[in-house]
Amino acid sequence: MEILSTPPALIDEVCMASVSSETYEVAAVAAVRQPDAVGRRVRAQGWVRTRRDSKAGFSFLEINDGSCLANIQVIAETSLPNYESEIKKLGPGCSVAVCGEVVASSGQGQATEIKAQEVIVCGWADPEMYPLQKKRHTFEKLREWAHLRPRTNTFGAIARVRNCVCRSIHDFFQERGFLYVHPPIITASDCEGAGAMFKVTTFDLAKVPMQNGKPDFAQDFFHRPAFLTVSGQLEAEILACALGKVYTFGPTFRAENSNTSRHLSEFWMVEPEMAFFDLTDNMQVAEDFLKRIFGDVLSRCGDDMKLFNEHVDNTVVETLERIVASRFHRLTYTDAVDILQRSGRKFEFPVEWGVDLQSEHERFLTEEEFKSPVILYDYPKEIKAFYMRMNDDGKTVRAMDVLVPKVGEIIGGSQREERLDVLESRMREMNLDPAVYWWYLDLRRFGTVPHAGFGLGLERVLQFITGMGNIRDVIPFPRTPGSAEF
RNA sequence: UCCCCGAUAGCUCAGUCGGUAGAGCAAGCGGCUGUUAACCGCUGGGUCGUAGGUUCGAGUCCUACUCGGGGAGCCA
Numbered sequence A: 001m002e003i004l005s006t007p008p009a010l011i012d013e014v015c016m017a018s019v020s021s022e023t024y025e026v027a028a029v030a031a032v033r034q035p036d037a038v039g040r041r042v043r044a045q046g047w048v049r050t051r052r053d054s055k056a057g058f059s060f061l062e063i064n065d066g067s068c069l070a071n072i073q074v075i076a077e078t079s080l081p082n083y084e085s086e087i088k089k090l091g092p093g094c095s096v097a098v099c100g101e102v103v104a105s106s107g108q109g110q111a112t113e114i115k116a117q118e119v120i121v122c123g124w125a126d127p128e129m130y131p132l133q134k135k136r137h138t139f140e141k142l143r144e145w146a147h148l149r150p151r152t153n154t155f156g157a158i159a160r161v162r163n164c165v166c167r168s169i170h171d172f173f174q175e176r177g178f179l180y181v182h183p184p185i186i187t188a189s190d191c192e193g194a195g196a197m198f199k200v201t202t203f204d205l206a207k208v209p210m211q212n213g214k215p216d217f218a219q220d221f222f223h224r225p226a227f228l229t230v231s232g233q234l235e236a237e238i239l240a241c242a243l244g245k246v247y248t249f250g251p252t253f254r255a256e257n258s259n260t261s262r263h264l265s266e267f268w269m270v271e272p273e274m275a276f277f278d279l280t281d282n283m284q285v286a287e288d289f290l291k292r293i294f295g296d297v298l299s300r301c302g303d304d305m306k307l308f309n310e311h312v313d314n315t316v317v318e319t320l321e322r323i324v325a326s327r328f329h330r331l332t333y334t335d336a337v338d339i340l341q342r343s344g345r346k347f348e349f350p351v352e353w354g355v356d357l358q359s360e361h362e363r364f365l366t367e368e369e370f371k372s373p374v375i376l377y378d379y380p381k382e383i384k385a386f387y388m389r390m391n392d393d394g395k396t397v398r399a400m401d402v403l404v405p406k407v408g409e410i411i412g413g414s415q416r417e418e419r420l421d422v423l424e425s426r427m428r429e430m431n432l433d434p435a436v437y438w439w440y441l442d443l444r445r446f447g448t449v450p451h452a453g454f455g456l457g458l459e460r461v462l463q464f465i466t467g468m469g470n471i472r473d474v475i476p477f478p479r480t481p482g483s484a485e486f
Numbered sequence B: 001u002c003c004c005c006g007a008u009a010g011c012u013c014a015g016u017c018g019g020u021a022g023a024g025c026a027a028g029c030g031g032c033u034g035u036u037a038a039c040c041g042c043u044g045g046g047u048c049g050u051a052g053g054u055u056c057g058a059g060u061c062c063u064a065c066u067c068g069g070g071g072a073g074c075c076a
Helices: A009-018 A139-144 A153-175 A233-243 A279-300 A302-311 A316-325 A333-342 A359-369 A420-429 A434-445 A458-466
Strands: A041-054 A058-064 A072-077 A095-104 A112-123 A226-228 A245-253 A266-275 A329-332 A374-380 A396-404 A408-415 A451-457
Touching: A041 A072, A041 A112, A058 A095, A072 A095, A139 A153, A153 A245, A153 A279, A153 A302, A153 A458, A233 A245, A233 A266, A233 A434, A233 A451, A266 A279, A266 A458, A279 A302, A279 A316, A279 A374, A279 A396, A279 A408, A279 A451, A279 A458, A302 A316, A302 A458, A316 A458, A329 A333, A333 A359, A333 A374, A359 A374, A359 A396, A359 A408, A396 A451, A408 A458, A420 A434, A451 A458
Parallel strands: A072 A112, A329 A374
Antiparallel strands: A041 A058, A041 A095, A058 A072, A095 A112, A245 A266, A266 A451, A374 A396, A396 A408, A408 A451
């Protein structure tokens, strides 16, 4: 366990003036809590969670610095010079730096504690005004305090799990020789038709230049309509068709007026794209990928996952453990429809070959029929995008969706159509103008290769991992219709 | 965007048949205690989401709007 760390510069400037001449190692709470930290002289810095006074001549302070779920208990004796003037007035939310020796704790619940030689108050938090109380708050209320909710146990845990997942994403692809690539965030074409897009413009909206009753985009910044990306897939294909295996990882924007617990207007998406991969290879990558993420979270975020399991959803740990050890069920769309029709279950929306599966159908498959993630593939061409590879039956395309219990679709992907003539006829069928996609078609015109890829919604994965019911609670600053505070 | 539900103290909620508001927690003060969601006592704290309407009288009934939640569609 590494105990030395770089102190935040700002805090140090604020506090160093009053620090005694003795030296202390700046240490994270996570490190100080380890039994082997006993005997070290440390400086712990963070926010007070609670204070308890003892008439035995000292107060207990619980300090959290976000390095782990748990706090470090500080023993602040009445003999400290600022005990009456400051320490007795500390409460939830105050920021402090504590210098002292790490000692074995004589109480229950922690191995170590800090016997304070100095307690420096950096910032006060008026208990009459500070919103966070020493009690449970609803997630809805905490959402109104997005600037303070990272200081709570649950949202601190979410931040750490989110970080762990992002690290796993990079590790997984980097170890397998993928290149991390960056598609544009501003895009000029509504390539995929994957929902409404946010417009990007420098026009003065009070006086937009008009031409024949329409905005004259020739005068706009990019000399044409521009949007925020809804997917980096088409650009990722360009890069894959030169570099082999690539992945993107960045923000994605959808202006869809979706008001659900599973949709955000701004979310993070991972999109691997692999040249010389077919749909079977693609499914294997998706499965290995999810298992790696879940496995890493279990091994690196044990305390945080324990919190989710105890206070949010008591099945999450068991579910992740089972998935890591199991094999995903793979079946065609056609087989899935067959299972649903023969289930005897009365669905609100009847199942029929050719229609898109509803939430209730996906949930039946993942939660009842298989009780595990399910990969569905070979979907009817009518309900999937133009770029997905046509099967020989002429009716289905090489699409795949990875479905998980509760959250539903967590990954959507396909093998891409690499045959120029087939792709062009598919575009015409769907009333898309091939001329607009000239560069996309060039990839098939010059040195085309079979390739495949998928998209994974980061927040959907986090929802699944943590059991959090609302996607707005697994991203620090959720953007949704009518909501962009903070 | 559609359907349903909700909005009362800092937070979570109760409030009967329409008659000017209550609890728990939090906070302040005091007590007790190597405590750890600490505990015990006292005190303060409200334009009942906003705007109209019905009524002698509205937290309560009606309408619209705003915000929040659940479900649906779209999807990741």
